[in-house]
Amino acid sequence: MALSGAADRLRGVPEVYDPLTDPAPAHDLRAVLRIRAFRRLWIAFGLSSLGDWIGLLALTAMAKAFAGDDYQMANFAIGGVLFLRVLPALVMGPVAGWIADRLDRRWTMILGDLIRAAFFVTIPLVGTLTWLLIATVLIEIVSLIWGPAKDASVPNLVPRHRLEAANQLSLITTYGSALPAAVIFTAITLVTRGLGEFSIDLAVYVNAATFLVSGLAIVSVAEIGRAVHEHEEHPTLWRTMVDGWSYVTGTPVVRGLVVGISGAFAAGAVVIGLGRTYVEDLDAGDPGYGVLFGAVFGGLALGMGFAPRLFSGLSRRRLFAAGLVGSGIGLAGLALIQQLEIATMIAIVLGFCAGASWVSGYTLLGLEVPDAVRGRTFAFVQSAVRTVLAVTLAVAPFIAGAIGRRTVTVGDRSLSYNGAALTMLIAAILAGVIGLVAWRQMDDRPGVPFWRDVRRSFGKTPGVYPTTGFFIALEGGEGAGKSTQSALLVKWLQERGHEVLLTREPGATDLGKTLRQIVLDPATGDISHRAEALIYAADKAEHVDSVIRPALKAGAVVITDRYVDSALAYQGSGRDLEIADVERVNRWATDDLRPNLTILLDLPPKRGLGRFEERDRIEAQSADFHERVRAAFLELAAAEPQHYLVIDATQEREQIAQQIQARLLPMLPKVEL
Numbered sequence: 282m283a284l285s286g287a288a289d290r291l292r293g294v295p296e297v298y299d300p301l302t303d304p305a306p307a308h309d310l311r312a313v314l315r316i317r318a319f320r321r322l323w324i325a326f327g328l329s330s331l332g333d334w335i336g337l338l339a340l341t342a343m344a345k346a347f348a349g350d351d352y353q354m355a356n357f358a359i360g361g362v363l364f365l366r367v368l369p370a371l372v373m374g375p376v377a378g379w380i381a382d383r384l385d386r387r388w389t390m391i392l393g394d395l396i397r398a399a400f401f402v403t404i405p406l407v408g409t410l411t412w413l414l415i416a417t418v419l420i421e422i423v424s425l426i427w428g429p430a431k432d433a434s435v436p437n438l439v440p441r442h443r444l445e446a447a448n449q450l451s452l453i454t455t456y457g458s459a460l461p462a463a464v465i466f467t468a469i470t471l472v473t474r475g476l477g478e479f480s481i482d483l484a485v486y487v488n489a490a491t492f493l494v495s496g497l498a499i500v501s502v503a504e505i506g507r508a509v510h511e512h513e514e515h516p517t518l519w520r521t522m523v524d525g526w527s528y529v530t531g532t533p534v535v536r537g538l539v540v541g542i543s544g545a546f547a548a549g550a551v552v553i554g555l556g557r558t559y560v561e562d563l564d565a566g567d568p569g570y571g572v573l574f575g576a577v578f579g580g581l582a583l584g585m586g587f588a589p590r591l592f593s594g595l596s597r598r599r600l601f602a603a604g605l606v607g608s609g610i611g612l613a614g615l616a617l618i619q620q621l622e623i624a625t626m627i628a629i630v631l632g633f634c635a636g637a638s639w640v641s642g643y644t645l646l647g648l649e650v651p652d653a654v655r656g657r658t659f660a661f662v663q664s665a666v667r668t669v670l671a672v673t674l675a676v677a678p679f680i681a682g683a684i685g686r687r688t689v690t691v692g693d694r695s696l697s698y699n700g701a702a703l704t705m706l707i708a709a710i711l712a713g714v715i716g717l718v719a720w721r722q723m724d725d726r727p728g729v730p731f732w733r734d735v736r737r738s739f740g741k742t743p744g745v746y747p748t749t750g751f752f753i754a755l756e757g758g759e760g761a762g763k764s765t766q767s768a769l770l771v772k773w774l775q776e777r778g779h780e781v782l783l784t785r786e787p788g789a790t791d792l793g794k795t796l797r798q799i800v801l802d803p804a805t806g807d808i809s810h811r812a813e814a815l816i817y818a819a820d821k822a823e824h825v826d827s828v829i830r831p832a833l834k835a836g837a838v839v840i841t842d843r844y845v846d847s848a849l850a851y852q853g854s855g856r857d858l859e860i861a862d863v864e865r866v867n868r869w870a871t872d873d874l875r876p877n878l879t880i881l882l883d884l885p886p887k888r889g890l891g892r893f894e895e896r897d898r899i900e901a902q903s904a905d906f907h908e909r910v911r912a913a914f915l916e917l918a919a920a921e922p923q924h925y926l927v928i929d930a931t932q933e934r935e936q937i938a939q940q941i942q943a944r945l946l947p948m949l950p951k952v953e954l
């Protein structure tokens with residue numbers, strides 16, 4: 282890869298960026314932005330989001346201006362705008378997804394942006410409240426089709442393992458643009474204060490301009506394409522809606538995700554909806570509301586941006602559920618602790634948890650749902666989320682108002698509470714319950730304690746992935762078929778023109794042979810577990826330094842039969858050592874060099890050991906030992922699916938080989954012919 286790259290540079294051929302061979306870790310946001318098509322979509326989308334927020338601020342301000350001085354009228358007008366913004370989603374969310382799935386996604390987005398720009402321009406030109414409300418509905422309908430078209434295109438632009446980072450960026454952009462939008466809006470209205478109503482008109486025009494530019498930016502993203510429907514009959518609209526609904530409700534994982542994503546959203550919305558009355562009860566007024574609002578949004582952005590990386594030891598499903606429970610706990614904290622400074626900090630944590638949940642939920646959904654129904658499903662989620670938003674924003678203050686402020690006296694103790702706090706407490710319980718249900722339904726690591734996963738997240742290094750050559754590790758228990766598959770793999774790679782080096786641990790170097798002799802000979806007897814771990818680690822250090830790294834540097838595909846995961850599984854989980862300690866030693870020994878792909882051949886230990894008769898010192902360990910080893914391998918793979926291929930090794934040799942080839946094909950460096 283590097284050799285051909287260097288040769289290309291010498292010949293003056295510009296190197297084509299290939300996202301599949303980019304060695305940057307999967308969560309690297311910059312790596313997604315290196316993909317040109319996605320970058321353009323992202324810019325367009327960022328502008329649309331910015332416009333959306335400016336539009337929200339400008340239109341509410343304008344509605345108030347149209348309504349005049351009457352306080353109640355002004356509230357109705359503002360309420361009307363907010364309500365009409367969510368109404369279309371409630372009525373036609375699924376239909377919008379159906380339409381988005383049928384249409385060319387690129388043209389849907391381009392036209393959608395241009396139409397929205399045009400509608401926005403007409404609002405100040407016509408200048409009546411009625412038209413403002415009608416235009417709001419029309420703009421919202423267009424947005425409803427635009428959104429799913431955008432969401433559904435992302436998986437076609439970025440490789441699977443970068444989908445999470447891409448979705449994270451989308452979400453950060455959606456909510457991150459709220460702040461610059463507020464600044465722009467304030468700046469416009471401040472600067473043009475003397476111009477009266479024109480000042481808000483100007484904000485609306487700026488907003489229209491962002492949509493115009495966004496539409497033009499998408500013109501250049503030719504890769505977006507449309508969903509594949511070639512051999513499919515076109516079902517009726519009604520059928521599609523019923524199918525969409527039954528698909529979402531009939532697939533437990535998808536159903537759990539939709540419920541959970543809505544729950545995360547509701548937790549944030551409760552704070553926004555109740556925030557104004559909540560801070561009033563703290564005697565904090567408007568600035569307090571601003572701070573609380575900012576805290577939730579800030580936390581949300583932080584959660585979306587950093588949670589997956591910070592908690593890299595948690596699987597996405599676990600992060601999703603834990604985020605929900607965390608939001609519930611945060612809400613309960615807000616309800617119980619009525620002091621602005623602490624409440625602000627809790628609001629940040631709450632936003633963070635909701636954001637973490639949301640970004641992992643979206644990512645999981647993108648991975649679970651097939652391309653042909655993705656538009657429909659995302660549309661479904663969006664309408665579910667908007668419904669929840671509308672209901673929460675409308676119902677929460679109502680409940681709070683109905684409860685009012687009360688003081689209960691029991692004996693000589695009196696307890697004061699207010700409606701907003703109590704409503705938050707109810708919402709907290711709901712969010713917590715949804716989170717726990719999601720956890721129970723979707724946990725992909727049963728039996729692994731949550732806190733162990735969390736602890737594992739900290740102190741973890743991202744690892745070094747080879748940028749030249751390609752590094753493959755085969756892992757699995759005894760007799761899983763590693764030697765068999767590595768031989769088949771070598772043959773296949775060589776046929777495709779790759780330079781291949783097959784090696785193994787322990788014992789691939791002179792030093793290694795001696796160490797192997799010591800550590801595997803039954804005559805060695807019982808040695809201290811730490812000594813055993815260090816011998817294996819010493820073998821690895823020599824192996825990486827004198828065999829693996831030089832071969833990778835020369836551009837070869839290196840296949841090793843066992844690597845660091847074996848040490849983590851055998852010495853870490855099989856023995857009584859702390860996995861984290863074994864990991865530190867081995868990361869140091871290998872200079873943190875990690876395989877681009879680890880192929881785990883998973884087999885019940887009995888079947889593997891049954892495949893041969895002799896036993897070395899390790900193979901002779903108890904059945905429990907081998908069960909723990911197997912579980913440890915699976916756990917390692919589950920935590921980082923983008924770097925693993927787990928294969929059911931009870932299958933036929935050929936079948937296994939084909940699955941390995943299919944996964945490797947798009948990842949391998951190009952061969953220079």
Ligand SMILES: Nc1ncnc2c1ncn2[C@@H]1O[C@H](COP(=O)(O)OP(=O)(O)O)[C@@H](O)[C@H]1O
Nearest residue numbers: 758759760761762763764765766892932933934
């Ligand atoms: N898919 C398979 N199904 C049945 N037997 C297999 C399969 N793959 C390998 N074997 C046999 O199982 C034994 C162990 O395989 P091997 O590749 O040496 O495993 P490992 O290197 O993981 O110890 C060998 O006798 C091999 O022929």
Ligand SMILES: Cc1cn([C@H]2C[C@H](O)[C@@H](COP(=O)(O)OP(=O)(O)O)O2)c(=O)[nH]c1=O
Nearest residue numbers: 759760786787817843844847848851899900
């Ligand atoms: C690389 C490595 C292997 N081992 C064990 C696993 C195996 O039982 C043994 C290697 O034996 P070997 O016969 O080479 O492996 P296989 O069973 O795949 O043919 O060493 C560790 O305990 N720690 C390690 O770090």
